[in-house]
Amino acid sequence: MKKRRILIITICVVVIGIVLGIVFTRGTGSEDTLTTVNVTRGDIVRTVLVDGSLVMPNKAYLSFGATGTVAEVLVDEGNNVTKDQVLARLDA
Incomplete structure (x- = not known):
């Protein structure tokens, strides 16, 4: 019995x-x-595709003290304008 136990433990x-x-x-x-890679400078471009609506925070509704028809528009959409710049001429 002891020999069998010793044999099992040994195995x-x-x-x-x-x-x-x-x-x-x-x-x-x-x-x-290990792989080495040379580092270069460049722009990081990331594209995001989403659905939704844009609301412009600086949109203004204008009203004038005179009536008439617009004869000429002197600026284009998207142009920057300055204070006191003439934007349009009216046909009186």
């Missing part, structure tokens, strides 16, 4: 040793491969 120790040996030798066999 278990040998099997555990073999398993541990296999596990540890597999990890050391493959080394990580």
Whole structure:
């Protein structure tokens, strides 16, 4: 009975040793491969596609003290304007 117990323990120790040996030798066999890349300066471009509506915060509704028909518009949409700049002429 004692010999059988010693034999089983010996077999278990040998099997555990073999398993541990296999596990540890597999990890050391493959080394990580390093890759180097040259860094360059450039613009980062990111595109976002969304659905929705735009609301302009600086839109103004104008009213005038005179009546008449617009004869000429002196600025285009999207142009920057300054204070006291003539925007349109009326046909009186």
